[in-house]
Amino acid sequence: MSMVDITAKKAVYREAVAEGVIRLRPETIQRIRDRSVEKGDVIEVTKAAVALAVKKTSELLPLCHPIPITHVDIGFEFLGEDRIKLVVRVKTIAQTGVEMEALTGVVVGLLNIWDMVKKYEKDESGQYPETWIENIRVVSKVKSLHA
Amino acid sequence: MSMVDITAKKAVYREAVAEGVIRLRPETIQRIRDRSVEKGDVIEVTKAAVALAVKKTSELLPLCHPIPITHVDIGFEFLGEDRIKLVVRVKTIAQTGVEMEALTGVVVGLLNIWDMVKKYEKDESGQYPETWIENIRVVSKVKSLHA
Amino acid sequence: MSMVDITAKKAVYREAVAEGVIRLRPETIQRIRDRSVEKGDVIEVTKAAVALAVKKTSELLPLCHPIPITHVDIGFEFLGEDRIKLVVRVKTIAQTGVEMEALTGVVVGLLNIWDMVKKYEKDESGQYPETWIENIRVVSKVKSLHA
Amino acid sequence: MSMVDITAKKAVYREAVAEGVIRLRPETIQRIRDRSVEKGDVIEVTKAAVALAVKKTSELLPLCHPIPITHVDIGFEFLGEDRIKLVVRVKTIAQTGVEMEALTGVVVGLLNIWDMVKKYEKDESGQYPETWIENIRVVSKVKSLHA
Amino acid sequence: MSMVDITAKKAVYREAVAEGVIRLRPETIQRIRDRSVEKGDVIEVTKAAVALAVKKTSELLPLCHPIPITHVDIGFEFLGEDRIKLVVRVKTIAQTGVEMEALTGVVVGLLNIWDMVKKYEKDESGQYPETWIENIRVVSKVKSLHA
Amino acid sequence: MSMVDITAKKAVYREAVAEGVIRLRPETIQRIRDRSVEKGDVIEVTKAAVALAVKKTSELLPLCHPIPITHVDIGFEFLGEDRIKLVVRVKTIAQTGVEMEALTGVVVGLLNIWDMVKKYEKDESGQYPETWIENIRVVSKVKSLHA
Numbered sequence: 001m002s003m004v005d006i007t008a009k010k011a012v013y014r015e016a017v018a019e020g021v022i023r024l025r026p027e028t029i030q031r032i033r034d035r036s037v038e039k040g041d042v043i044e045v046t047k048a049a050v051a052l053a054v055k056k057t058s059e060l061l062p063l064c065h066p067i068p069i070t071h072v073d074i075g076f077e078f079l080g081e082d083r084i085k086l087v088v089r090v091k092t093i094a095q096t097g098v099e100m101e102a103l104t105g106v107v108v109g110l111l112n113i114w115d116m117v118k119k120y121e122k123d124e125s126g127q128y129p130e131t132w133i134e135n136i137r138v139v140s141k142v143k144s145l146h147a
Numbered sequence: 148m149s150m151v152d153i154t155a156k157k158a159v160y161r162e163a164v165a166e167g168v169i170r171l172r173p174e175t176i177q178r179i180r181d182r183s184v185e186k187g188d189v190i191e192v193t194k195a196a197v198a199l200a201v202k203k204t205s206e207l208l209p210l211c212h213p214i215p216i217t218h219v220d221i222g223f224e225f226l227g228e229d230r231i232k233l234v235v236r237v238k239t240i241a242q243t244g245v246e247m248e249a250l251t252g253v254v255v256g257l258l259n260i261w262d263m264v265k266k267y268e269k270d271e272s273g274q275y276p277e278t279w280i281e282n283i284r285v286v287s288k289v290k291s292l293h294a
Numbered sequence: 295m296s297m298v299d300i301t302a303k304k305a306v307y308r309e310a311v312a313e314g315v316i317r318l319r320p321e322t323i324q325r326i327r328d329r330s331v332e333k334g335d336v337i338e339v340t341k342a343a344v345a346l347a348v349k350k351t352s353e354l355l356p357l358c359h360p361i362p363i364t365h366v367d368i369g370f371e372f373l374g375e376d377r378i379k380l381v382v383r384v385k386t387i388a389q390t391g392v393e394m395e396a397l398t399g400v401v402v403g404l405l406n407i408w409d410m411v412k413k414y415e416k417d418e419s420g421q422y423p424e425t426w427i428e429n430i431r432v433v434s435k436v437k438s439l440h441a
Numbered sequence: 442m443s444m445v446d447i448t449a450k451k452a453v454y455r456e457a458v459a460e461g462v463i464r465l466r467p468e469t470i471q472r473i474r475d476r477s478v479e480k481g482d483v484i485e486v487t488k489a490a491v492a493l494a495v496k497k498t499s500e501l502l503p504l505c506h507p508i509p510i511t512h513v514d515i516g517f518e519f520l521g522e523d524r525i526k527l528v529v530r531v532k533t534i535a536q537t538g539v540e541m542e543a544l545t546g547v548v549v550g551l552l553n554i555w556d557m558v559k560k561y562e563k564d565e566s567g568q569y570p571e572t573w574i575e576n577i578r579v580v581s582k583v584k585s586l587h588a
Numbered sequence: 589m590s591m592v593d594i595t596a597k598k599a600v601y602r603e604a605v606a607e608g609v610i611r612l613r614p615e616t617i618q619r620i621r622d623r624s625v626e627k628g629d630v631i632e633v634t635k636a637a638v639a640l641a642v643k644k645t646s647e648l649l650p651l652c653h654p655i656p657i658t659h660v661d662i663g664f665e666f667l668g669e670d671r672i673k674l675v676v677r678v679k680t681i682a683q684t685g686v687e688m689e690a691l692t693g694v695v696v697g698l699l700n701i702w703d704m705v706k707k708y709e710k711d712e713s714g715q716y717p718e719t720w721i722e723n724i725r726v727v728s729k730v731k732s733l734h735a
Numbered sequence: 736m737s738m739v740d741i742t743a744k745k746a747v748y749r750e751a752v753a754e755g756v757i758r759l760r761p762e763t764i765q766r767i768r769d770r771s772v773e774k775g776d777v778i779e780v781t782k783a784a785v786a787l788a789v790k791k792t793s794e795l796l797p798l799c800h801p802i803p804i805t806h807v808d809i810g811f812e813f814l815g816e817d818r819i820k821l822v823v824r825v826k827t828i829a830q831t832g833v834e835m836e837a838l839t840g841v842v843v844g845l846l847n848i849w850d851m852v853k854k855y856e857k858d859e860s861g862q863y864p865e866t867w868i869e870n871i872r873v874v875s876k877v878k879s880l881h882a
Contacts, residue, residue, distance in 0.1 A: 002661040003660040041338045044334065045209055049208060049209055060255050061258060061259050062636040063639055065657065070506065073443040108208075110254075111251060114250065116210060118247075127288060128284070128288075133167070134281050134282060134283070135281060136279060140274065150345055151365070152365035152385065154387060191633060205349055206346065206349065206350070212362070213349050213363055215803075216738070217741045218742055219737060220738075296809060297808075301748065301828060334443070334504070339503055339504070346501075350500075353790065355552060355556045356489065356786040357480055357481070359805065394555070394556050397552055401574075402501050402502075405501070405545060422540070422582075425579070431572075432569045482776065488650075488775060492650040510653065510654060511595040512592070512593035512594065512595055513590060514591075515590060590775070628737070633797055636797065641795055644795070650780055650783065650784055651851060687863070695843075695845075700797070703798060716873045719872075721872075722870060724867060725866070725868075729862060
């Protein structure tokens with residue numbers, strides 16, 4: 001096993017967009033929209049968690065190169081009455097791509113949403129029959145000589 | 148916003164099992180099974196990444212309480228020819244549950260699989276049209292006075 | 295040098311409240327109140343940064359014992375037109391107090407406010423003539439057998 | 442919310458100096474000067490804590506870019522009989538400034554001083570009536586094409 | 589104390605190789621070779637631990653500069669019937685060398701081997717009379733204008 | 736692979752002492768004793784690095800349980816004219832032993848000594864022909880019902 005050798009590669013502009021979806025109860029979605037979740041503002045706290053997670057990627061994935069991050073953008077989209085899509089865009093000037101960074105932002109962001117609304121999603125026996133995360137993808141990757 | 152007050156709760160036995168699935172090309176799955184992925188042994192490195200991630204949960208999720216982890220068990224299941232299911236079980240004696248820890252193990256483990264097989268999943272323009280993560284769930288939670 | 299030996303001490307209820315103040319331009323304070331700061335919602339992101347920082351205390355201070363945190367509460371108070379006071383309360387059941395944890399939450403929270411409004415505080419030469427942090431104190435410490 | 446896009450900015454020489462003051466009892470200050478604090482050498486341990494904290498800045502502040510640090514210098518000044526001023530200088534070649542890094546070094550360093558002398562600052566009820574941190578400022582920022 | 593000023597140094601190609609040896613019981617070595625250690629595959633998990641540790645070097649050593657890592661290669665050699673040598677090669681394009689990174693990979697890797705085989709190395713009173721780590725060295729350092 | 740299940744084990748008093756030796760040039764040892772090493776006070780900075788490293792053990796070793804640390808004690812012994820022995824004692828009340836924590840403190844401490852005296856140990860081609868780390872051992876482990 002080894003971390004791929006990128007020593008001789010040129011640092012160029014890289015961008016990656018990843019996304020994923022969390023399925024929640026409609027009442028929970030409504031609370032998030034109303035900013036009435038008891039633990040705090042889900043959207044804003046999730047943004048902070050995503051930005052920090054993107055920067056932690058190479059600490060979580062053993063073979064991921066540590067790379068500078070020059071931009072993180074985070075978007076939310078409400079799909080129907082029971083889903084939130086989280087979209088994370090990451091930019092860098094580096095020798096390797098940032099899709100793992102964008103994906104790490106997405107999964108940690110979706111988990112943070114879950115963590116903040118646990119109370120509203122559990123059934124009477126403490127299980128989560130109606131909560132799941134799905135459709136985590138890399139939407140696009142860009143690599144070019146100019147930003 | 149605040150981290151829920153669990154000061155007065157009694158530390159009891161807690162267990163959570165979470166799972167998730169990554170969809171890969173059949174040829175990539177075959178390489179993982181043959182242990183012929185160039186970056187190393189995907190299953191074993193993923194286990195290490197999961198165990199470390201479980202312990203990092205409260206660093207990733209702002210409102211998650213730091214809790215002792217007394218056991219982590221990690222399982223893989225090959226579903227059909229193009230999917231791997233990752234199952235993570237976490238145990239503790241604590242004042243709050245460990246479902247976020249089990250989920251964190253699952254998502255970081257699935258991302259690590261992706262990271263190690265990127266080369267075999269990218270198309271000629273560097274995109275990932277056939278790779279995604281899906282069906283991340285809490286399978287079960289247990290809470291009882293005795294381990 | 296050594297980390298004080300607390301092995302034989304009994305874990306009891308502990309609570310600490312710390313606070314501190316950041317001085318900003320009145321226009322910046324107004325932007326924070328209006329939630330019109332370009333980088334995001336200063337109050338909400340700061341809460342996330344505080345909660346995470348409290349949990350990182352023993353990683354930052356070499357001789358600080360790692361202790362479980364059972365509650366973090368974060369409050370903001372606008373003082374006059376040019377100051378924000380940040381108050382952080384931390385609880386635990388542990389063998390040693392949590393004042394360093396509360397203080398760490400306060401200083402990181404105040405720095406996060408600064409980081410998010412840098413643009414509005416710099417003068418034309420990039421300096422910060424009107425920005426400072428002051429009056430960081432431990433407001434109270436509690437130690438008792440019952441929570 | 443997003444991390445400001447610095448992708449297209451040129452990496453140039455940057456320097457920032459920040460400072461802050463801790464107020465302690467004169468007897469505590471004397472112990473620090475005599476290197477007779479029981480927990481160890483306050484000045485030297487604080488230097489280590491500052492250097493590590495400077496490097497952790499982007500892990501603590503969600504929207505702070507991770508940047509390389511090429512120099513950290515740490516100075517102490519005794520003010521009167523009851524105050525210590527801590528001054529931290531940070532240098533880099535980067536696309537954005539290092540004032541948050543210098544400030545992070547200052548606040549963590551001041552907290553470390555506090556942590557090491559807690560015993561001498563507490564009153565009989567465990568409170569800190571005579572201890573506080575004040576006057577945390579960015580003293581200067583430099584940005585130029587040449588180091 | 590200060591972190592050496594490397595601001596004006598040119599980033600050039602750097603490489604370092606470090607190694608170290610762990611002495612274990614012959615039966616333990618045999619288990620590692622057979623991949624029959626109960627805790628998992630020692631070689632593969634150690635590789636993951638080494639790669640992550642190399643990236644953590646500047647968090648562990650206060651005066652170590654954070655530098656990009658462009659390659660990590662990890663090798664194992666069985667010496668006689670009772671020793672394993674671990675060799676770690678690290679590459680970068682940076683202003684300072686990577687020997688501390690290679691050494692950090694070696695010591696954490698050797699400790700991970702120990703951690704995974706504790707059960708087979710302890711005597712009946714829980715001591716480790718036959719286990720030790722030795723001969724940790726920098727084998728070579730390279731610095732040149734071209735990778 | 737799994738992290739050993741310690742859920743049902745009772746938390747009892749645990750103590751471990753580990754040690755290791757670094758071989759340096761006699762002139763370097765003299766500088767350390769004289770506290771004339773340019774980078775700072777090697778003994779004091781090393782103590783800080785050891786205390787922090789002990790607390791990071793479970794982040795470095797994938798299968799190591801996170802456990803509370805209630806005491807760390809760090810000692811130095813000069814052996815002859817060219818060696819320093821570092822001894823680290825760790826205590827806890829936990830379900831598993833702390834020998835990996837003591838060992839982690841030792842290896843990171845020895846690396847920190849090396850890092851601070853690199854300049855005096857390198858030969859004219861930048862190599863370290865006279866520097867090595869040796870004899871890292873667990874000196875003793877204690878486990879008992881009472882601290």
